[in-house]
Amino acid sequence: MSAAANASLLKAIASRRTIYQLKPELPASLTINDIQATVQAIIKDTPTAFNSQPNRALILTGETHKKVWNSVTDSIEAEAGKKRPASVRDEAYGSVIFFTDDKTTEKLQADFPAWAAAFPQFADHTSGAAQIISWTALEQLGLGAHLQHYNGYVKAALPDKIPAEWSVVGQLCFGTPAETTGEKTYITNQVEILN
Numbered sequence: 001m002s003a004a005a006n007a008s009l010l011k012a013i014a015s016r017r018t019i020y021q022l023k024p025e026l027p028a029s030l031t032i033n034d035i036q037a038t039v040q041a042i043i044k045d046t047p048t049a050f051n052s053q054p055n056r057a058l059i060l061t062g063e064t065h066k067k068v069w070n071s072v073t074d075s076i077e078a079e080a081g082k083k084r085p086a087s088v089r090d091e092a093y094g095s096v097i098f099f100t101d102d103k104t105t106e107k108l109q110a111d112f113p114a115w116a117a118a119f120p121q122f123a124d125h126t127s128g129a130a131q132i133i134s135w136t137a138l139e140q141l142g143l144g145a146h147l148q149h150y151n152g153y154v155k156a157a158l159p160d161k162i163p164a165e166w167s168v169v170g171q172l173c174f175g176t177p178a179e180t181t182g183e184k185t186y187i188t189n190q191v192e193i194l195n
């Protein structure tokens with residue numbers, strides 16, 4: 001990788017931010033198929049323990065996005081708790097739903113019993129990697145996005161055709177950004193070289 005490509009990668013990583021205020025539209029010249037192709041490539045190439053490939057994803061938009069997020073909103077009793085899922089329903093253009101396939105994890109546990117306890121955690125690790133790479137990539141496409149974890153509520157509201165063994169692990173809600181991000185504060189956190 002050249003220094004310029006490395007700088008561009010680091011810039012993309014630093015540019016990824018949480019953007020809650022969204023408009024339910026796509027930036028000009030971007031299509032939902034572009035988003036699908038991007039997430040598809042990331043799911044394919046994100047590394048997994050023993051190359052087991054437990055990551056799954058789907059993209060909700062249109063009526064299905066509205067229906068799922070309306071159900072999440074209705075399922076939460078406290079009025080204050082409804083605010084975020086209602087904003088996703090009304091202001092996001094879509095949401096990427098990230099899953100891990102529990103059957104894949106169970107097969108790994110059967111095949112490699114000495115590592116059995118580690119595999120659920122490894123599945124979460126690779127899902128987190130896919131989520132954050134996707135978040136970074138969508139923002140490079142000109143979208144704004146934020147990450148949510150209404151996992152059980154989302155699972156309950158998804159269409160029946162989603163396999164029961166797919167566990168919901170995160171939702172990346174996206175649309176056209178309608179706010180600029182504020183300053184972010186950082187702790188001092190030096191990565192040292194030990195020779």
Ligand SMILES: Cc1cc2nc3c(=O)[nH]c(=O)nc-3n(C[C@H](O)[C@H](O)[C@H](O)COP(=O)(O)O)c2cc1C
Pocket residue numbers: 016017018019128146147148149181184
């Ligand atoms: C693993 C992880 C879980 C997160 N969960 C949530 C969440 O459930 N709801 C939410 O609004 N933001 C969530 N966030 C967003 C963080 O609050 C946010 O990334 C952090 O404050 C830094 O801000 P930035 O995204 O603008 O850099 C999550 C972020 C990460 C990395």
